[in-house]
Amino acid sequence: GENVEQHPSTLSVQEGDSAVIKCTYSDSASNYFPWYKQELGKRPQLIIDIRSNVGEKKDQRIAVTLNKTAKHFSLHITETQPEDSAVYFCAASTGGSQGNLIFGKGTKLSVKP
Amino acid sequence: DGGITQSPKYLFRKEGQNVTLSCEQNLNHDAMYWYRQDPGQGLRLIYYSQIVNDFQKGDIAEGYSVSREKKESFPLTVTSAQKNPTAFYLCASSRPGQANYGYTFGSGTRLTVV
Numbered sequence: 001g002e003n004v005e006q007h008p009s010t011l012s013v014q015e016g017d018s019a020v021i022k023c024t025y026s027d028s029a030s031n032y033f034p035w036y037k038q039e040l041g042k043r044p045q046l047i048i049d050i051r052s053n054v055g056e057k058k059d060q061r062i063a064v065t066l067n068k069t070a071k072h073f074s075l076h077i078t079e080t081q082p083e084d085s086a087v088y089f090c091a092a093s094t095g096g097s098q099g100n101l102i103f104g105k106g107t108k109l110s111v112k113p
Numbered sequence: 114d115g116g117i118t119q120s121p122k123y124l125f126r127k128e129g130q131n132v133t134l135s136c137e138q139n140l141n142h143d144a145m146y147w148y149r150q151d152p153g154q155g156l157r158l159i160y161y162s163q164i165v166n167d168f169q170k171g172d173i174a175e176g177y178s179v180s181r182e183k184k185e186s187f188p189l190t191v192t193s194a195q196k197n198p199t200a201f202y203l204c205a206s207s208r209p210g211q212a213n214y215g216y217t218f219g220s221g222t223r224l225t226v227v
Binding site: 006034036041042043044045046049089100101103104105106 | 146154155156158161203215216218219220221
């Protein structure tokens with residue numbers, strides 16, 4: 001089955017710097033890659049996603065890139081702010097009726113003012 | 114909470130007790146999921162259900178049970194067989210065949226053994 005590896009497990013940056021979180025997946029049939037942000041004690045919320053027919057997607061300060069050949073995808077946050085501090089999870093899915101999301105173990109991002 | 118409600122927010126269980134966590138959604142989603150979250154462990158799948166009256170074990174189903182008698186409801190019972198139940202439990206839902214449209218999560222239940 002699918003396996004998703006996420007790195008790093010913790011990341012600390014200065015406010016205004018960029019942050020990059022990387023994930024690799026094992027199943028070449030995976031075609032959907034969402035990213036979730038979870039603030040302390042709260043539920044994960046979808047912040048951006050990408051499908052396998054697209055190489056890059058941007059939404060203001062957040063971007064996701066996908067390399068299907070290498071089977072990895074990355075989250076890029078530019079001009080980080082203290083409110084970006086949270087745990088970020090990547091996930092992958094093959095879609096279809098049984099295509100459950102498989103999650104990475106998460107990255108705790110700390111943005112220092 | 115975005116159409117999916119978990120209750121209670123906090124739950125305390127004594128040794129040997131069974132407890133049931135509630136998850137209700139009004140999103141008309143057919144698929145529902147239960148995850149357990151421990152510090153540093155990410156999200157681990159306990160059970161999932163794609164349609165009413167059917168459910169499948171996830172990666173860590175031992176010591177847990179579920180039912181899916183209604184489309185809107187997917188309660189999770191933590192049984193006394195679960196030796197280390199203290200954790201944060203998250204329920205989620207999605208449309209079947211559309212896991213590639215993401216999950217909606219509930220706000221979670223924090224279970225503590227006392």
